Amino acid sequence: MIKLENIHKRFGETEVLKGIDLDIQQGEIIVIIGSSGTGKSTLLRTVNFLEQADEGRITIDDISVDTQKHTKAEVLALRRRTGFVFQNYALFAHMNARQNIAEGLVTVRGWKKADALKRAQQILDDIGLGDKGDSYPAALSGGQQQRVGIGRAMALQPELLLFDEPTSALDPEWVGEVLSLMKKLANQHQTMLVVTHEMQFAKEVADRVIFMAEGNIVEQGSPQDIFDNPQDPRLKKFLNQVGIE
Numbered sequence: 304m305i306k307l308e309n310i311h312k313r314f315g316e317t318e319v320l321k322g323i324d325l326d327i328q329q330g331e332i333i334v335i336i337g338s339s340g341t342g343k344s345t346l347l348r349t350v351n352f353l354e355q356a357d358e359g360r361i362t363i364d365d366i367s368v369d370t371q372k373h374t375k376a377e378v379l380a381l382r383r384r385t386g387f388v389f390q391n392y393a394l395f396a397h398m399n400a401r402q403n404i405a406e407g408l409v410t411v412r413g414w415k416k417a418d419a420l421k422r423a424q425q426i427l428d429d430i431g432l433g434d435k436g437d438s439y440p441a442a443l444s445g446g447q448q449q450r451v452g453i454g455r456a457m458a459l460q461p462e463l464l465l466f467d468e469p470t471s472a473l474d475p476e477w478v479g480e481v482l483s484l485m486k487k488l489a490n491q492h493q494t495m496l497v498v499t500h501e502m503q504f505a506k507e508v509a510d511r512v513i514f515m516a517e518g519n520i521v522e523q524g525s526p527q528d529i530f531d532n533p534q535d536p537r538l539k540k541f542l543n544q545v546g547i548e
Contacts, residue, residue, distance in 0.1 A: 386456030446477025
């Protein structure tokens with residue numbers, strides 16, 4: 304069980320998150336949509352303390368952390384239960400694909416290097432990049448780099464995978480391979496919280512779609528509810544803008 308309670312975040316005078324509450328069930332795929340600058344990515348980043356919320360509580364299973372008073376150990380424990388997939392891949396340039404995936408197993412999980420590299424190769428096989436283990440990020444396409452990024456997050460078998468616009472930095476021809484890997488993970492009942500502009504992915508894969516505006520969750524429901532029967536005028540306007548009538 305994953306729970307966000309009363310999450311607030313300001314940058315200077317601007318309040319970007321205005322008291323967000325969200326419960327996520329195990330195996331649930333939640334997609335967050337909304338215009339740029341509505342706090343979607345900030346919310347995602349507060350879940351594992353990439354951004355520290357100013358107020359609120361985050362719970363993942365047996366770890367519950369108060370964002371105002373917590374220890375480093377609590378934050379580390381929380382991070383160990385999450386995997387984060389960045390917009391710009393964020394791979395280590397001096398490591399090949401296999402080493403990139405193995406790194407977290409060694410540093411976070413304490414695995415022996417040989418075991419970690421073996422597991423990393425299995426993951427590469429699983430994500431369709433079995434022959435790219437010795438390739439460095441510079442020699443991989445954007446789509447391949449992002450798949451390695453997802454593989455790296457998967458390696459830690461997190462309770463929750465966080466995706467921050469994983470396709471928005473990609474050339475159009477590489478988007479499909481990343482989305483299909485995400486669909487594969489969804490079919491394996493990996494709990495996922497995804498910020499994306501890919502409405503088709505939200506329609507096809509999400510169990511629940513959340514529409515954010517002005518730092519609030521404005522409307523949420525099944526893809527059918529959100530896309531076929533939107534209630535809030537801001538959601539209707541947003542769907543018109545992205546070409547979904």
